[in-house]
Amino acid sequence: MKTLLAFILALGFGLILPAQNGVFIATNARSIGLGGSGVAASGLASLGNNPAGLADLENWGAGVQAEQRFLLSELQLLTAAGALPTASGSFGLQINYFGFEAYNEQKIGLTYARKLFDQLYLGAQVGVFNTRIPEYGSRALVTFDVGLLAPISREITFGFQLINPMRMEIIDGEYLATVLRFGLDYQPAEKIHLLAEVEKDIQQPVRVHAGLEYRIVDPLYLRLGVATEPVSMSFGFGYVLAGGLAIDVAASYHQILGFTPALGITYRGE
Template identity: 45%
Template sequence: MKSILSLLFMLQGIFLYSQNGLPPNAGARGAAMGNTSVAFQDINSAFSNPAGLATIPRWGVTAMGEQRFLIPEIRSVAAAGAVASKAGVFGVQFHYFGLEAYNEQRLGLLYARQIFRDIYLGAGFDLLNTRIPDYGSQLNATGNIGLQANFAEPLWLGFHLFNPFRIQRNNGEYFPTLMKAGFSYQASEKVLLSGEAEKDIDFPLRWKGGLDYRLLEALFLRAGFSTQPVQGTFGAGIDLKKGLRLDFAFQWHQILGWTPAFSAVYQAPESQN
């Protein structure tokens, strides 16, 4: 355990920055595509941009797990659900990250709806709890807001802002304020391209890109990259029909190594009775 804690403190600029109150990856699909997800539309948008929930036809649920850098003690697990109504789409999400000696929990309430013909709006309220057993817990509240636009049929644009009010911890440190803007482009029936720029106001700009290729009707192959730090990603998805999909991803960090991820998604089809 001491060696793990030493690793966390030595690499806090790389590793703890990867969470520190930030939302989790948008499922293993997004993780496999360089963590590009701000312009996607499915239940995993609960983690990356709530505006993407606005197109859910009925309801959906998802669950995800990551094994950070193949260290058994360090876990990241998340789950979310959303339901559509005449007033919009309402959702909830939960995320746990960390290990016994340090962990974070997040509970989020979400709302999304179409506000104009081609524009969708989403917002979330987040409760963030940080727990260190020898020092107790600290609870903070913040929020996030997102937009998506579909002005041309194959192209979606997305924007997301997390923690716009610069919420502080009791020790005076700020939770990250993170801005993301990007696109997803359906280049053909088989190829989806995605790109994203991400800026934490305290860190350099990150660039991310991803590719989703439909090899077979039920099988998707994916790859991507991100910068600051440089990471490569790849994975696959299996469409089991009737709204159920399984996704797998592997992320490679040039210093810390591999992070595998798995997620399961179910979205009730619009035609389902």
């Protein structure tokens, strides 16, 4: 019965799932704690979000992430990613797995980003997305995302991302989601980030995300967030350890389906 429920959720709930017909959005615990906001993130925090954010990466970094939707083991999202800055721009690799034995999705993506100007970064990701249903086999497609990041001032950063602009069919009647995201990261004080974001799947209602990040003390961060369509609330913490290691924990709450916990571990090289 539990497996049947998970299969129905995987096929039927669209935006409330971490894998949205080929789209893995907010696949890091920091963004989940901020209500899914992340399109204006930069550096290592942009992994799983806007590819343009990697242009601001100063040192190499890597991370792993685990998310379990509604506390169901069948609805797991696992992510591993890494990025490296070079003189020619920043390069990244991201691997996602979502689902369970009866239905699962995998994606491998390669990202390239660079600064065109001090206030304009561009990035793109090319990936292979595979859907596997044992009764029907597997289907692999090539996907791509493009992003833009603009630090307008010290306080305000604007982000834009277009995901899967080509509407490609996964299986009969099911298509890769095409999603537009744009938003702001506003830093009114050194310890505070306010984030707001609009997300539009061409086949779904507009979704709004908002988040607050507050640095309680130097290594400890508190995060709160909210999202619409469907309405969900989230919270999280981040702790930066010595030596470049950071741990992020978060949870979002859906009023009908319950909690979704997430854990992320990242390492920033010297």
